Amino acid sequence: MTLVLTGGTVVRSIRPAVVETVDLVIEDGRVAPSGADSSGAERLDCAGRLIVPGNVCAHTHLYSALARGMPYHLAPPRTFVEILQRVWWRLDRALDPAAIRASALAGGMEALLAGTTTLVDHHVSPAAVDGSLDIVADALAELGIRSVLCYETSDRDGPAIARAGLAENARFLAAAAAGGRPLARGMVGAHASFTLSEETLAGCAALARDRSVGLHVHVAEDAADERDAEARFGRRVAARLAEAGALGARTLLAHGVHLDAGEIEIVRDAGATVVHNPRSNMNNAVGRAPLAALGDRVALGTDGIGADMFEEGRVAYFRQREQDVETPMSWPLERLAEGARVAAEAFDDPHLGRLEAGAPADLVVLEYPQVTPLDAATLAAHWLFGIGSGSVRDVFVAGDPVVSDGRPVRVDQAAVAAEARAGAGRLWRRLEEIDVHPFNPVEVRSWPT
């Protein structure tokens, strides 16, 4: 099947910026070489429009999609750990298969409508662990969005659920490796050092090594994670992960806000990628990530605050500019390109995230009037000061249309929203019955010796 997007301004690459006005030919799900024969092909008029590679969200939690506006009657959380105990660790305990599905559909649909074509998700549902990644993957397959999935292994709900979490990662990785899910890949998920026993962390590291995939884990999001590692193991989080064999070139470390200079050296030596989630960091008041020291291998995620990477990139830029006015305008595009590199590695498809010959045709057509010249030299400025998810018109994943004229192609938008609202009502009622999560990092609890 061949499709030609005619007359658009095509961003072939965001790092380095490569922009040309060209008819983009898509053949069998991939970008065809320039000059490929497209006679008789279906054509979509993109004159005056901008075509960009689909965005990648390198860290999100689809399971939180139904949390928007949920009731809260407990004492307000005062710390990051209390935010987990009082909000997120209660919500995840309330998730059942129907809520997991409704969350994935709603969150995945919003991602596509915002021009995000790949989600790197971190799922948890301690009351429904087994098969939960299939529910997420099935929902995302219905929408036609690409994903890299994992289950958030943790000891906070006890050793049996920790083992079940690890087994769910192993099961999904085996199923993904067997084929049959062209748009989904797996990683090994783990929550964070402070909720992981030595045994569980070793199990995660061994599974990731065995399957040649990365570990996807929260790292030093809050200082409590570091204090716990120092109290329990006499070393900081990155050193603990490295010693466990959990740190490598495919490792995805979410946040990294409190990594110190020694840890940054460990992370950089390992070639691991840090995922920066600026809106989440601000929302949880956890601090500022040491971005200058972390260098190039920093991608962008939303940590569950939607999946609008135009917005996340903009917020990341302005927050960083406030701190360092020399931050170049190309910086957010480089961070988005890092997310695309992570996805490309997971799919073993090195052109993913570009619109070059041979690349998977994951792309977004924007209704974006170019009121100043748009070329390689000005792309970054347009990205920061002009382009936004409100301009998304059409979205293709692997050459298939998944959003057309601002509407999802494969699902009924109103029906997905209605299923989500009904699921939210049920989820919120269950949530009211769930008490504050009892798990604490070591700093405020004496551990059995």
Ligand SMILES: [Zn+2]
């Ligand atoms: Zn997260």
